[in-house]
Amino acid sequence: MQVQSLSAEHSLALARQVLEIEADALHTVSTRLDHGFADAVRLILACTGRVVVSGMGKSGHVGSKIAATLASTGTPAFFMHPGEASHGDLGMIAHDDVVLALSNSGESSEIVCIVPLIKRRGAKLVAMTGNPASTLAREADAHLNAKVDKEACPLNLAPTASTTAALALGDALAVALLDARGFSADDFARTHPGGSLGRRLLVHVADVMHGGDALPKVGRDATLKAALFEMTKKGLGMTAVVDADDRVVGLFTDGDLRRTLEHALDIQHAKIADLMTPNPKTIRADELAAAAVEKMETLKINGLLVVDADNRLVGALNMHDLLKAGVV
Structure with a gap:
C-alpha cells in the first residue's frame, strides 16, 4: 500500500x-x-x-x-x-x-x-x-x-x-x-444518574441550597453594618431581609453594597430596609436546580433566595453551589 x-x-x-x-x-x-x-x-x-x-x-x-x-x-x-x-x-x-x-x-x-x-x-x-x-x-x-x-x-x-x-x-x-x-424526562434521568443530563433532571434546589444556621438573613430593622457582618459570616455574597414572620421582604447583595458605597452615607446607622432590593426574585425548594440556573442566567444574577408557599425563607443558593453540584 x-x-x-x-x-x-x-x-x-x-x-x-x-x-x-x-x-x-x-x-x-x-x-x-x-x-x-x-x-x-x-x-x-x-x-x-x-x-x-x-x-x-x-x-x-x-x-x-x-x-x-x-x-x-x-x-x-x-x-x-x-x-x-x-x-x-x-x-x-x-x-x-x-x-x-x-x-x-x-x-x-x-x-x-x-x-x-x-x-x-x-x-x-x-x-x-x-x-x-x-x-x-x-x-x-x-x-x-x-x-x-x-x-x-x-x-x-x-x-x-x-x-x-x-x-x-x-x-x-x-x-x-x-x-x-x-x-419521560424523569425516566431518562433515572437511567442517566451519573451524567450531566441526569444531574440536571434529578437535582432539586433543596439538594444544593444553604439552610439553617448557614442561611444569611437579617430583620428589616437591621443596620447596614449588621447586614455586612451577616454576609461576611455566611459567605454567600448576599443576605435575605425578612419580616417578623420570616417572610422575605428584600435582598442585599455584594452588588448592592458596591452601588451603596458610591454614595456618602453613615454605614453605622444606615438601615438595610432603605438599601435592599425589595421583593426579590425567589425560587421554591422543590424546583429543579436547572430551573435555578436558567432563572439566574436570564436575570443576570448570581444568587437566589428559596421560599415556601407563604414566601417564608427556607434557603439560599448561588451559582457556585450549582457549579459544585455539576448542574451548570
Missing part, C-alpha cells in the same frame, strides 16, 4: 462526498420504511423479557450502540456476540425475549446458524439487513430494511453508508418505542 499525498482541497471534497452519500442513504432508508418497522415495534412492545441485540463485525459494533440506546430509553436490552452464542451465550436468550439481529448481507454465518436455536427457544426474531431476500430476512418475524445503494468508501467495500443507515434505523426504533411507552 502506497501512501499518497492529498491536497487539502481534495480531502475536503472527498469528505463532503462521503457525507452526501451517507445522507442520501439515510433518505433512501426512510422511503423504504414499511409495515416491517411497525411489526418490529409491536413485537418489542409486547416483549415481557429483554431485547437481545446481536451482530458480527461492524454490524456488531452498531448493535452494541443500539442495545445501549434501547436500554437507556425504556427498553431493557443487551448485546450478545454471535460468535460466543454457540459456545454458551445462547443461554442469555429466554422464550419471552426478542432478538434483534443485524447483518448487512443477511447471510452472516455466525448469525444464520443460531436462528434455528433462537426459534427453538421461543424468542421472536427481528432482522435488520440490507437484503430483504436474504436468509435472515426470510426467517425473521419482522424485517427492517437497511439497504443502501452504495457505500461511501470509494472502493464500495468498507461498511460506511450501510453502518450509518443501520445505526440511524436503530435510533428510529428506539425513539418509536420511547414514544409508545410514554418515556
Whole structure:
C-alpha cells in the first residue's frame, strides 16, 4: 500500500462526498420504511423479557450502540456476540425475549446458524439487513430494511453508508418505542444518574441550597453594618431581609453594597430596609436546580433566595453551589 499525498482541497471534497452519500442513504432508508418497522415495534412492545441485540463485525459494533440506546430509553436490552452464542451465550436468550439481529448481507454465518436455536427457544426474531431476500430476512418475524445503494468508501467495500443507515434505523426504533411507552424526562434521568443530563433532571434546589444556621438573613430593622457582618459570616455574597414572620421582604447583595458605597452615607446607622432590593426574585425548594440556573442566567444574577408557599425563607443558593453540584 502506497501512501499518497492529498491536497487539502481534495480531502475536503472527498469528505463532503462521503457525507452526501451517507445522507442520501439515510433518505433512501426512510422511503423504504414499511409495515416491517411497525411489526418490529409491536413485537418489542409486547416483549415481557429483554431485547437481545446481536451482530458480527461492524454490524456488531452498531448493535452494541443500539442495545445501549434501547436500554437507556425504556427498553431493557443487551448485546450478545454471535460468535460466543454457540459456545454458551445462547443461554442469555429466554422464550419471552426478542432478538434483534443485524447483518448487512443477511447471510452472516455466525448469525444464520443460531436462528434455528433462537426459534427453538421461543424468542421472536427481528432482522435488520440490507437484503430483504436474504436468509435472515426470510426467517425473521419482522424485517427492517437497511439497504443502501452504495457505500461511501470509494472502493464500495468498507461498511460506511450501510453502518450509518443501520445505526440511524436503530435510533428510529428506539425513539418509536420511547414514544409508545410514554418515556419521560424523569425516566431518562433515572437511567442517566451519573451524567450531566441526569444531574440536571434529578437535582432539586433543596439538594444544593444553604439552610439553617448557614442561611444569611437579617430583620428589616437591621443596620447596614449588621447586614455586612451577616454576609461576611455566611459567605454567600448576599443576605435575605425578612419580616417578623420570616417572610422575605428584600435582598442585599455584594452588588448592592458596591452601588451603596458610591454614595456618602453613615454605614453605622444606615438601615438595610432603605438599601435592599425589595421583593426579590425567589425560587421554591422543590424546583429543579436547572430551573435555578436558567432563572439566574436570564436575570443576570448570581444568587437566589428559596421560599415556601407563604414566601417564608427556607434557603439560599448561588451559582457556585450549582457549579459544585455539576448542574451548570
